[in-house]
Amino acid sequence: MAQVILLGTGAALSDAARENMYLLVKGERGAILIDCAGSPIQHLLKLKIDLHSIDDVILTHHHPDHLYGLPIFLMDLWLAGRKKELRVHGLPETLNAAHALMEAFEWQSWKPLGFYPLTFNPLAIAERDISLILTTPEFSVSAARTQHTVPSIALRIMSKRTAQTVAYSSDTEKCDAVIELAHGADYLLHEATSLDHSLIGHSSARQAGSQARHAGVKTLVLVHLPPKMRAAKFRAAAAKSFKGKVMVGEDFMRLRF
Numbered sequence: 001m002a003q004v005i006l007l008g009t010g011a012a013l014s015d016a017a018r019e020n021m022y023l024l025v026k027g028e029r030g031a032i033l034i035d036c037a038g039s040p041i042q043h044l045l046k047l048k049i050d051l052h053s054i055d056d057v058i059l060t061h062h063h064p065d066h067l068y069g070l071p072i073f074l075m076d077l078w079l080a081g082r083k084k085e086l087r088v089h090g091l092p093e094t095l096n097a098a099h100a101l102m103e104a105f106e107w108q109s110w111k112p113l114g115f116y117p118l119t120f121n122p123l124a125i126a127e128r129d130i131s132l133i134l135t136t137p138e139f140s141v142s143a144a145r146t147q148h149t150v151p152s153i154a155l156r157i158m159s160k161r162t163a164q165t166v167a168y169s170s171d172t173e174k175c176d177a178v179i180e181l182a183h184g185a186d187y188l189l190h191e192a193t194s195l196d197h198s199l200i201g202h203s204s205a206r207q208a209g210s211q212a213r214h215a216g217v218k219t220l221v222l223v224h225l226p227p228k229m230r231a232a233k234f235r236a237a238a239a240k241s242f243k244g245k246v247m248v249g250e251d252f253m254r255l256r257f
C-alpha cells in the first residue's frame with residue numbers, strides 16, 4: 001500500500017523533537033521526495049528506504065527550511081552508486097535557487113567523475129490553476145500556487161491503485177487554492193506555524209481547521225509546527241472548526257493511502 005512518511009514536521013525554527021518539514025511518498029516500486037531538509041539520506045536509511053526507488057524530487061518553494069538538504073542528498077545518491085536520471089521539479093524561482101545552491105558546490109565538475117543525469121523540470125502553473133505536474137506508474141501529482149512570501153505550491157497526490165488522495169499545503173496563508181486543491185482528500189497535511197494568531201505567509205492551527213472544513217477532507221494532519229508546541233492545544237484549535245479527525249504530525253509518522 002502507498003504511504004506518506006513525514007520525514008520532518010518542524011517549522012523554519014524547529015526544536016529538538018522535529019526536523020524541518022519534508023516528506024516521502026512511497027509506493028510499492030517508486031518513491032517521490034517532497035522538499036529536502038535535514039539529513040535525508042540518514043532518515044531514509046533509518047527507514048530502510050531503497051535510495052534507488054526515488055526518481056523524482058518536488059520542491060515546493062525556495063525557503064531554506066524546504067531546500068537546504070538538497071546538495072547533500074544529490075551528492076549522497078551519487079556516492080551510493082546512482083547511475084540513472086533524477087528529476088527535480090519546482091517553480092522556476094525555486095529551481096533557480098536549487099541550481100544556485102548546486103553551483104555553489106561546483107556540481108558541474110562532478111559530471112566528468114560520473115555524476116548521474118540530473119534534470120531540472122520547471123513547472124508552469126498559472127495563478128488559480130490546478131495543474132497535473134507528475135505522473136508515475138503509481139501516483140499522479142497535481143499542484144496549485146499558494147499564498148506565501150515567495151512563490152510556493154501546494155500538492156495533491158493520488159494513489160492510482162486506491163484512488164485515495166493526500167494533499168499538502170506546504171507554506172501558505174489561509175487561501176482558496178488549497179481548499180480547491182484538497183477538495184475531498186483523504187488526508188490534508190496543512191501547515192500550522194502558530195496556534196491561533198495570524199502570521200504573514202503562514203497559517204495557524206485554527207486556520208488549518210477552517211481550511212480542512214471548507215475542503216471537506218476526511219483527516220487533517222497539522223505539520224510545519226513551531227518550537228515547543230503543545231499537541232493537545234493545536235489539535236483543539238483546529239477542531240474548533242473541523243469536525244473530522246485531527247492529527248498532529250510527528251517525524252517518521254506514516255499515513256497509508
Ligand SMILES: [Zn+2]
Nearest residue numbers: 012063065171
Ligand atoms: Zn517553511
Ligand SMILES: [Zn+2]
Nearest residue numbers: 061063148171
Ligand atoms: Zn516558506
